[in-house]
Amino acid sequence: MAKRLLGKEVTAALNEKIKAQVAELQGKGVNPTLCIIRVGENESDISYERGATKRCETLGVACEKILLPADVSQEELLSVIDKVNKDPQIHGVLLFRPLPKHLNQSVIENALDPAKDVDCMTDGSMSGVFTGKNVGFPPCTPQACMEILDYYGIDCTGKKAVVVGRSLVVGKPAAMMLIKKNATVTVCHTKTVDMPSVVKEADIVIVAAGRAGVVDASYVAPGQTIIDVGINVNAEGKLCGDVAFDEVEPIVDAITPVPGGVGSVTTSVLVGHVVEAAARTLA
Amino acid sequence: MAKRLLGKEVTAALNEKIKAQVAELQGKGVNPTLCIIRVGENESDISYERGATKRCETLGVACEKILLPADVSQEELLSVIDKVNKDPQIHGVLLFRPLPKHLNQSVIENALDPAKDVDCMTDGSMSGVFTGKNVGFPPCTPQACMEILDYYGIDCTGKKAVVVGRSLVVGKPAAMMLIKKNATVTVCHTKTVDMPSVVKEADIVIVAAGRAGVVDASYVAPGQTIIDVGINVNAEGKLCGDVAFDEVEPIVDAITPVPGGVGSVTTSVLVGHVVEAAARTLA
Structure with a gap:
């Protein structure tokens, strides 16, 4: 059984840090x-x-x-x-x-x-993600993916990472963040030929395809870490990710559930940005 | 023998377009x-x-x-x-x-x-490369690489492209441009493990490693297109690229020489940006 990468555990750790920072700021x-x-x-x-x-x-x-x-x-x-x-x-x-x-x-x-700009909507924040300069704040969802990797001690250096999706909100910034973490990063998208074989090569996969069940058993291999950014509603009206969880989970090493994965971390990342923005006013 | 992708041919075509645009602007x-x-x-x-x-x-x-x-x-x-x-x-x-x-x-x-900003030095231009919005101008060197691919009719859609190097001046913007051209793009760098096997998988390789001869015969395979961004001086005091040309050329399908490849296109791209900037003032 794959290890579950649980949003609530990551969020609890983030929240402790944020609370301490809030207390310090309020003291000032x-x-x-x-x-x-x-x-x-x-x-x-x-x-x-x-x-x-x-x-x-x-x-x-x-x-x-x-x-x-x-x-x-x-x-x-x-x-x-x-x-x-x-x-x-x-x-x-x-x-x-x-x-x-x-x-x-x-x-x-x-x-x-x-x-x-705590949610990366300005061109300035976007350029910060791309250049690695400390301008504005990165988008919350890809940063939540990085927080999950960090919390569970998944080192990216020298690993093969594949990002499925090239949106400005998730895919492209996630790729930039993974490059910064020293992964060898491949970006796949709707024009990619034979995506299963590309995704199978990865150690770490971030899926932001925006469609339920895109990544199924044919895409994955033992040893992989799968981060599922998707939030969809399936035929039975239940929330589900872009990964076919029931098929993929028995094969891979670690996986985020949906719900209870990336989505639940995003809000704490956002609030963390607000606190960091407040701290920067004192710098 | 591999096809030579010659900067002078690309430049000649670019220059014709630029001259026509200059004449039109001067008329106005x-x-x-x-x-x-x-x-x-x-x-x-x-x-x-x-x-x-x-x-x-x-x-x-x-x-x-x-x-x-x-x-x-x-x-x-x-x-x-x-x-x-x-x-x-x-x-x-x-x-x-x-x-x-x-x-x-x-x-x-x-x-x-x-x-x-015809040479992409502002954060605004950088965000334009990343977001695909029409802000400022992309950096001249990676754009010169794209001009070479376009001139020689090398379609990127669905192809595997590998960029060697993650600099802000070449590697990262080249990756963004290749994603926009619908390639499946992998970015390699100094922390990449077993780079030869990664580069060997590619259809199109852009090498911007910044070191002479990094990409040798062990990195390449038949059928590949190699674009060499490097400009180095070798032990004999001669200009050379990041690719070991004599070893690589007999194996691949197409390759840019150094000198006479990317570098010679860059200046025309720059001047083209100036003319485009002038044209935008009329828009």
Whole structure:
């Protein structure tokens, strides 16, 4: 049976660190604060907001909310962002995307001060992931994958890592982070020929294909570590990942479940970024 | 015998396109202009400057030079950059790096208007390479590699590509460009275990290791296309690449020589960026 890489264990360790950092900041008169900006009433936004709010509470981080109607104008939203940029009490900002179609997403994303960009939506943060410079913050989901590898002591140096998916939110940044951790990294995607044979070669696989059950038994081999970023709903209405867990689990060495894997770590990574952003204001 | 991928053929085709674009812009009253800023008297800077100046002349692009002493102050250099940013007659800027140690390179690099950043030195341009957004310009050397693949009709879709080297100037951007061209891309580096076996698997190999003769016969296989980015001087004082050409050439399908390969394309890519920057001012 493969070792389960459990989000809750990683999160517990992260939370201890975050709580200690919050206490230290509060001792210096700084109260780490996240501002959530939500446009409209998208269900998955509301669900993520609920999780983030709860996690903030648990960790002693303040959480402000700015709720805007789905038909908010570009000017109005930009002026809200300008206000949070200037507000020294707000350290990190989470703006749910995609935004409604009438808004220019790229302009709005880049209006945010990179120093408060805890969810990697500005070009500045993106360049930080690519260059390895300390600009902004990396996206929370691929960082959650790295936190899992770190927590379970899975050293990447010299290992073959394969990333399935080339999105800007997960695939590409995960590849950059794995390169930084000294893995030999291959990026696969929909145009990859004979993906099973490529994935089978890897020691570490990060799956962010965005489709249920893409990675089945034909993709995997003994000894592998599988990190499943997917969140899908299957025919029976149950949450599942991009990996066919029941087939893959008996073959590999270690695997994250869905739910209970990467997703549960992401919120703590986000709150950790807020606290780190607050700490940087003192530096 | 492997097909030689010759820089001069690629450059000739690029130059035709650039000249036509220059003529069109001049017809509209726009005179594409590159500004070269050089700090100090570094020999390799002067040599590159000579090549760029000549290429500009050939292609009808104006070239201004600002030469500053090696002990120029940060303020002075920043004020020069501010001036060129504001000058509507200057469309592209080339600043040689690395800068002398007393200057804060990152601050200076990011002072340049990304619209004039024809050599990818700002974080904005870097994020453009990573995100695929049309911000600034990609670095000239990896783009020269792509121009060679395009010119010789080497389709990347579904092919296995291996990049040797993870630098910010070549390796990482080349990987991003190859992913965009739908290749399955692997990045190797000094921590890669058994690099020959990884490189042997590839259809297309871009070598940017920065060391003469790293890729020898043990790395390659029949059918491969090898692009050699290296520029080194060997024991006999002759220019050579990162690939052991005499060993590798008889095995593979196609290969760039050094000199006469990637390096000779780079200058035209740079001048092409200046012309494109000028064209964007009309958009």
